[in-house]
Amino acid sequence: MMNDIFNLLNINSESFRDFPLQANLVADLQIEKVINSNTRRLKKIESVMLTDKQVEISTQSIEEVIRKVKKASNANDLEVEWSTRELRIVAYYLVKLQGNDSAFNFAMALLEARWRNLFFYGLVFYVMNAWNNSEKMYRDKVCQLITKELTLYQEKNKRYLMLKNHANFFEVNGPLRFASLMKHRNESILSAPEVIGFRASTITLSYYSDVIINFFGKRNDVELSEIEEVLSKHILGRTKKLLFANLVEEADKNNDTIKQTQISKFASRILGDISLSSTWAPFTDATPDEEAKLKNARRLVNKWYARKIIEVFFDVCVQDVNRRNYWLQYIDHIDEFRISGSSAVRSSLNSDYRISGMFQNYFIETSSRKIKTAALILYIRNKVFVEFSDLGSLYIYNKDNNRVRTLNKKRFIDNINDLKDTSLLQAVESDYGSYHFNHEGCMRHAGHWQDRLDRWFRKMLNLNITNQTAFM
Known part of the structure; x- marks a missing residue:
């Protein structure tokens, strides 16, 4: 009977059968739009509430x-x-x-x-x-x-x-x-x-x-x-x-x-250059402990660099194991260091992987391009020690000596021999078992020179390196 009514009215009966479902779809779509809109608003509010910006006020x-x-x-x-x-x-x-x-x-x-x-x-x-x-x-x-x-x-x-x-x-x-x-x-x-x-x-x-x-x-x-x-x-x-x-x-x-x-x-x-004191300069409001930490860091870095420079200098320029080992004992007391030599010396040092690219700021070039004599310059307290790659003497100067006074600020000197003051007395003079020590002087690398130089350090700088290897 119901089918006859649908037929008389020319209505598709399936439309009425699915009508409630279609109504649900309409309602779901509208609700979904509202929910999505509200979700976007809530997320926007959350973003605003979680903002980290300072209040923007004039x-x-x-x-x-x-x-x-x-x-x-x-x-x-x-x-x-x-x-x-x-x-x-x-x-x-x-x-x-x-x-x-x-x-x-x-x-x-x-x-x-x-x-x-x-x-x-x-x-x-x-x-x-x-x-x-x-x-x-x-x-x-x-x-x-x-x-x-x-x-x-x-x-x-x-x-x-x-x-x-x-x-x-x-x-x-x-x-x-x-x-x-x-x-x-x-x-x-x-x-x-x-x-x-x-x-x-x-x-x-x-x-x-x-x-x-x-x-x-x-x-x-x-x-x-x-x-x-x-x-x-x-x-x-x-x-x-x-x-x-x-x-x-x-x-x-x-x-x-x-x-x-x-x-x-x-x-x-x-x-930047971590060997410079300015690189480790205290920042604003640094505490005394922090200042000490920065100063110590620079000291340690300098010690690392000095060790490498000493090793390479005495391996490449001198090939003298005894002198290398001697100065490595005083590594903790070296405040600054430099190397001086010709462009040929620079090239030789730069070819060594241990210091390649790190020694440029410490190198003082001479006018000569080919002379192979080089100098290692070590600063310990108020003294400057100059070792040469030839078999000559070690020279000890006061820091304020005109020959070395501004050396650590230079990138160029005319002649490597300008670092030698041949008029100096012996740094340690001995006479029948007694010793006399000069504040400035030279010392030939002969005999028991390590022992004499150790005595000089103890007497003049109050430095006593313990557990040293005996040099004979």
Whole structure:
């Protein structure tokens, strides 16, 4: 009967049978569009909430708020009306109150008294941006407020919860803990900011300086290419210098000459000439311990270079094992060194793989192109020692002697013989078992010259090298 009705009305019965399903499809399509639209909005909101950018406010507005803080702090008036916007500016720009203790303390009390979770962004930005370039007193006050409010936080904001889970990162040893976590996870240090809800690009902030230094510190498995990638994104001079100072100390402690050569070449590419004191000059706000570390790094690098120069000089230019071994005993006391000779000498040295490409800054060229006589110049305390590649004498000068006074600043001298003062007395004069020592003098490499020179070092420079090989 039903089929007859459909036939009379010329209606396809299958259309009615599928009609509910088609209606569902229409509803699903519309709902899907709404859901997709809302999902895009939510993702956009999440992106905004997770942004790491500082509040974009005009300089005039910032200065107005800072002046308001200072004025209120002078009256110690916490009852002044403050908008949330003004308080956020205070949180972001606490750095402008450094040096004014009363205003800084007032601002901290104000933020704590009128706390809003929105202040987390500004306070964390301040801490991470000024971790190593603000007085510890200021940093500690802000960190204490951050950790206190994170402990009290009970809501569900994703980023705040990530901060809360790692609140101890804002304590004194926070960067060390952060580095340890990243090593434990076996993750790239470049992803560290994401652990606390920040974009990876914020790895540039000062806070990560100590995180990076501790992450790579005292590790034998460090890939130099990994360090180079990190330093291409985190470019603070402090980080580079302390990181390489640690690597230099570690390579020296392990007495790993291959590693020392690798680090020397790598550090020179990143820092510049690592033999220069200016390369290791203390960065702004360096502590006394950090200054000492940088100074020691330069000393160790110079020791590595001096060892190679001495070995190659006495292997290539002299072929004198005794003199080479003697001076290697004093390697820890050599402050500076130079080599002087003709262009032919330069070519010979440059062909030796041990120092190829690293001795150019230490070479003083003479006007002669072919003379093979070369000089090794060693600076120990207030003395300058000049060894020649021929079988002549060692010459000892005071640093202020005109013959050598500016030698370490020169790249050219006229004649290699200008370094010889043949009028000097013997550095050590002996008479029937008694010795007389001269501050300046020469010493022929004959007899028990090593013993005489050791006596000179003990007497004139108070240097006593223990466990020496007996020279007979």
